Amino acid sequence: MRQTRYSQIYNILKSRIQQGQYGVDSFLPSENVLCATYSITRTTARKALDELLREGFIEKQHGKGSRVKERRQTLGLLTVKGFSEAVGENVKTIFLQKPRVQLWPEELPFPASDSELKTPCISFERLRCVGDSPVVMEIDWLSGMRLKGFENTDFIDGSFFKTLSQKYLIEITGSEQELRALNADEKIAALLKIEPGAPILRISLKFSTSKPDLHIYSYLYCNTENYPIGNTYKH
């Protein structure tokens, strides 16, 4: 047996969640049903579920079952405070540059590997607004080689991560970030509708994924005046 039994079950359940077969807020089959279905004991079923729990795919409720959770977008990342709260109200994402193949830029937020730099580069730019106020300008780069047809793909719910997960079954496995306070240059100031020289926050990001050698590099230029960046961490 190359793979352990519990990780087989874990993988089956995970991919079904990712593909929406078990939708958000629905319940997974109960532990006893899993036992019968896959001819395993509850110990094994619970170990698979524990893994899903630990990774945030489900939440368990004593006496009820395992409910599929909205996949966390955060992963220890920073999120724009007020963005999620304002959802449904007035949040807009404007594509300044749709995904297209281009050369890698001279400087990335973090150094890329040589093998990555040999592949074509896909890049896109987005402006995130609350109402009429542009708040964040985001530039993303990634290796296009590994995502077939990505340039012509529409984002699911406008979310890049959701698209990665559901369409390509790729998960974010880690991130590295760096924060700097800068003065806005002419271009950024114009986009964010602030004075040139006003203080902005630049977040440099590098995401690792479940696909080897596929990373996502991003710059976020944030006007934190009205919408500070925040995150929470719970043990």
Add this chain to the structure above:
Amino acid sequence: MRQTRYSQIYNILKSRIQQGQYGVDSFLPSENVLCATYSITRTTARKALDELLREGFIEKQHGKGSRVKERRQTLGLLTVKGFSEAVGENVKTIFLQKPRVQLWPEELPFPASDSELKTPCISFERLRCVGDSPVVMEIDWLSGMRLKGFENTDFIDGSFFKTLSQKYLIEITGSEQELRALNADEKIAALLKIEPGAPILRISLKFSTSKPDLHIYSYLYCNTENYPIGNTYKH
């Protein structure tokens, strides 16, 4: 049985680790020894160890045992890039204000509970430097009521968290943070030796602890020019 058996074992092991009874890099008693010592089965022993593993107190090695890890300081927090790398070299912490009892300030980084505000407040200020360059100015507030004799306590290795853990057996269980890019005012500029108006990063923090209703509130004023703030997250 009010407490579960495995969490009893977990607590015993955890406090022994925290008190240094099981030192860093040493091995915990093997699962079988734990079974014999506490009259439990391996299932229960493993569950307690799993918890310690999940919380980063130990790492397990197939065939060898459970080794006590250096307790992570990060907890998903941001750390100053270059600080840890520069450790042993030239990092200094200057107390601008030693811990003392005072009134709660009018504005905290995050709102405190009423019951907290009824207790005395302990506050202290530190300046973190690399060589001669001041990089971060930090102000901390916490409820003094719950930490007996804290005002007169020296920090273990200069670390506030380490002191909390080892002297008071209090762990950080969560954090909330908010980031803003600001222009340095006169006071901050003087302390950080930069021009007034230069862009700085202000991190507002609220830590939750294992002690109910004890939170730590902080402002970090960071000159990110040479030492950007960073963190990494691994799945």
Add this chain to the structure above:
DNA sequence: TAATTTAACTTGTACGTACAAGTATCTTTT
């Protein structure tokens, strides 16, 4: 009808057993 009890589910804890597989040491063989 309304309140209570029962029954049938669910997950949580804890017991016990067996063997696989990694690590280290001691013993035997070459």
Add this chain to the structure above:
DNA sequence: AAAAGATACTTGTACGTACAAGTTAAATTA
């Protein structure tokens, strides 16, 4: 002396059983 094997530990996986405890809905009782 060096290599190979046996042995005694360790953790990892997986089996099975039993009961506690939370949830829900149907059945019973007042």
